Amino acid sequence: xxxxxxxxxxxxxxxxxxxxxxxxxxxxxxxxxxxxxxxxxxxxxxxxxxxxxxxxxxxxxxxxxxxxxxxxxxxxxxxxxxxxxxxxxxxxxxxxxxxxxxxxxxxxxxxxxxxxxxxxxxxxxxxxxxxxxxxxxxxxxxxxxxxxxxxxxxxxxxxxxxxxxxxxxxxxxxxxxxxxxxxxxxxxxxxxxxxxxxxxxxxxxxxxxxxxxxxxxxxxxxxxxxxxxxxxxxxxxxxxxxxxxxxxxxxxxxxxxxxxxxxxxxxxxxxxxxxxxxxxxxxxxxxxxxxxxxxxxxxxxxxxxxx
Amino acid sequence: xxxxxxxxxxxxxxxxxxxxxxxxxxxxxxxxxxxxxxxxxxxxxxxxxxxxxxxxxxxxxxxxxxxxxxxxxxxxxxxxxxxxxxxxxxxxxxxxxxxxxxxxxxxxxxxxxxxxxxxxxxxxxxxxxxxxxxxxxxxxxxxxxxxxxxxxxxxxxxxxxxxxxxxxxxxxxxxxxxxxxxxxxxxxxxxxxxxxxxxxxxxxxxxxxxxxxxxxxxxxxxxxxxxxxxxxxxxxxxxxxxxxxxxxxxxxxxxxxxxxxxxxxxxxxxxxxxxxxxxxxxxxxxxxxxxxxxxxxxxxxxxxxxxxxxxxxxxxxxxxxxxxxxxxxxxxxxxxxxxxxxxxxxxxxxxxxx
Numbered sequence: 001x002x003x004x005x006x007x008x009x010x011x012x013x014x015x016x017x018x019x020x021x022x023x024x025x026x027x028x029x030x031x032x033x034x035x036x037x038x039x040x041x042x043x044x045x046x047x048x049x050x051x052x053x054x055x056x057x058x059x060x061x062x063x064x065x066x067x068x069x070x071x072x073x074x075x076x077x078x079x080x081x082x083x084x085x086x087x088x089x090x091x092x093x094x095x096x097x098x099x100x101x102x103x104x105x106x107x108x109x110x111x112x113x114x115x116x117x118x119x120x121x122x123x124x125x126x127x128x129x130x131x132x133x134x135x136x137x138x139x140x141x142x143x144x145x146x147x148x149x150x151x152x153x154x155x156x157x158x159x160x161x162x163x164x165x166x167x168x169x170x171x172x173x174x175x176x177x178x179x180x181x182x183x184x185x186x187x188x189x190x191x192x193x194x195x196x197x198x199x200x201x202x203x204x205x206x207x208x209x210x211x212x213x214x215x216x217x218x219x220x221x222x223x224x225x226x227x228x229x230x231x232x233x234x235x236x237x238x239x240x241x242x243x244x245x246x247x248x249x250x251x252x253x254x255x256x257x258x259x260x261x262x263x264x265x266x267x268x269x270x271x272x273x274x275x276x277x278x279x280x281x282x283x284x285x286x287x288x289x290x291x292x293x294x295x296x297x298x299x300x301x302x303x304x305x306x307x
Numbered sequence: 308x309x310x311x312x313x314x315x316x317x318x319x320x321x322x323x324x325x326x327x328x329x330x331x332x333x334x335x336x337x338x339x340x341x342x343x344x345x346x347x348x349x350x351x352x353x354x355x356x357x358x359x360x361x362x363x364x365x366x367x368x369x370x371x372x373x374x375x376x377x378x379x380x381x382x383x384x385x386x387x388x389x390x391x392x393x394x395x396x397x398x399x400x401x402x403x404x405x406x407x408x409x410x411x412x413x414x415x416x417x418x419x420x421x422x423x424x425x426x427x428x429x430x431x432x433x434x435x436x437x438x439x440x441x442x443x444x445x446x447x448x449x450x451x452x453x454x455x456x457x458x459x460x461x462x463x464x465x466x467x468x469x470x471x472x473x474x475x476x477x478x479x480x481x482x483x484x485x486x487x488x489x490x491x492x493x494x495x496x497x498x499x500x501x502x503x504x505x506x507x508x509x510x511x512x513x514x515x516x517x518x519x520x521x522x523x524x525x526x527x528x529x530x531x532x533x534x535x536x537x538x539x540x541x542x543x544x545x546x547x548x549x550x551x552x553x554x555x556x557x558x559x560x561x562x563x564x565x566x567x568x569x570x571x572x573x574x575x576x577x578x579x580x581x582x583x584x585x586x587x588x589x590x591x592x593x594x595x596x597x598x599x600x601x602x603x604x605x606x607x608x609x610x611x612x613x614x615x616x617x618x619x620x621x622x623x624x625x626x627x628x629x630x631x632x633x634x635x636x637x638x639x640x641x642x643x644x645x646x647x648x649x650x651x652x653x654x655x656x657x658x659x660x661x
Binding site for chain 1: 392449450451453454465473588592595628633635636
């Protein structure tokens with residue numbers, strides 16, 4: 001009985017962590033290439049609404065996930081064109097992307113409020129996850145496994161492969177990378193697109209898996225938490241996984257406390273915890289090393305022009 | 308072949324022309340997008356960008372919406388100039404309203420000329436306190452003010468929800484989550500009888516003028532600009548970036564707090580869960596549309612106010628959903644950032660090297 005409860009808490013934790021993990025992993029790659037895209041929340045919302053709209057009209061959750069990634073890439077490309085080709089300020093453009101995502105998702109989603117779809121189900125047959133312990137391993141949906149595979153993939157890509165090395169070089173010293181002959185702008189376009197795809201997928205996880213329905217602004221600031229997570233992880237994929245699951249734990253605690261009917265603490269204070277935790281984490285990171293922006297790619301946020 | 312050519316000097320003409328180009332392009336894009344979505348795109352754009360300006364009965368509403376936007380944007384723009392990215396103005400706005408409402412509830416049933424100034428003072432302090440957290444963390448620990456100020460917005464909104472559902476709930480309010488209505492001396496006097504036009508509108512204009520003088524005519528304003536443009540030169544010149552960070556964040560928080568108090572004591576007359584209206588985020592667009600210049604921001608505030616007023620008109624004229632307003636605002640910011648390229652570059656014919 002207790003095992004079953006623990007496993008169910010673990011399942012909630014993993015589910016709550018997955019969208020943040022995906023969005024943060026995409027942003028990590030973008031930032032490793034030297035680009036600060038503050039539009040994560042906006043890309044997530046666009047992915048969430050596109051995923052829901054397509055899943056609702058086609059009845060296929062899988063198509064919804066694909067559409068969400070496409071929507072994430074499309075919005076990320078707007079950011080890329082503005083910041084890379086038109087050398088617009090990255091902070092301002094990222095904010096614009098988030099404001100756009102909130103507006104566009106709200107407009108497109110207006111017709112879907114209250115509609116429901118079939119929730120994204122587990123990958124493996126139910127027989128495999130009858131026992132609670134097996135369920136902890138085999139009971140997840142495809143996006144959870146994909147997110148874990150992506151963490152491993154990105155980690156290996158950045159550390160062990162030549163393209164990964166080039167991407168990091170572009171983020172550390174764009175002028176030198178350009179001088180050696182690497183296409184700085186093209187690489188940054190690719191990194192931003194990857195970030196957009198994962199943010200879109202993370203957003204769709206909200207509307208297709210966590211709450212299989214549409215509600216305005218349903219990502220509730222998780223995109224911003226994903227941005228903070230990249231700092232917490234010191235731009236390392238492994239630590240990102242740890243951090244995302246820690247945040248998942250905080251949010252699960254919030255849900256558990258609500259479910260347990262805790263009355264001495266108002267629900268509004270529980271709802272504050274993820275945001276306060278984010279501030280606390282950012283503060284602790286800086287306390288640890290006074291240098292501040294520890295380990296950040298040297299060219300992060302700086303525009304590049306070849307001429 | 309056409310090509311972009313970098314200008315030797317940024318174009319001042321384009322600096323002021325590009326917002327106008329952006330507004331024109333946004334109207335065109337809006338027409339296309341909303342027609343594609345099955346609405347009457349032409350009349351939607353007309354309702355949003357033309358009707359609020361040509362119908363005098365809409366003007367008071369335009370002013371009421373523009374005042375908080377201008378006030379918040381002024382504070383943000385000063386920070387943006389110094390590369391201080393306070394994007395949590397919405398939270399500071401809510402905290403200002405909460406602090407001011409605290410005074411209003413404490414003085415419930417009392418009368419006196421001093422009540423409103425006390426509320427305004429509390430509002431400014433509330434917003435400043437909320438901005439002081441990111442300022443402290445940025446100056447002392449180099450924590451990004453972007454993330455902390457934004458996170459605090461979510462905390463402030465939850466705080467508001469707690470208060471209006473809990474300790475501040477109107478005892479005679481049939482269990483609705485809202486505070487008591489403010490009394491006559493806790494409410495901003497209307498300066499145009501029979502309308503919502505309140506003292507916040509001239510106040511916003513006055514603050515814009517003061518901010519312009521501060522930014523353009525004083526050493527402090529110069530320090531802000533230098534810190535933003537060339538941090539190294541600023542250090543060399545003896546301008547403290549830390550002091551500029553503190554000053555800009557406190558100014559931004561105080562103005563957002565005052566705007567929040569003016570909304571609470573003006574159009575709302577109480578606090579409700581609907582109070583966070585998103586002005587703190589829209590003000591970011593206002594700041595950019597106004598080119599981070601206090602007088603430009605007055606213009607930007609009026610344009611963005613028109614999208615709210617016009618958005619409501621479009622709901623009745625062409626059944627455009629309310630959410631379209633947000634879409635228009637975001638589109639405007641995107642196009643504005645894109646047209647900014649004209650400031651730094653010119654379009655010319657490619658000439659082959661001889």
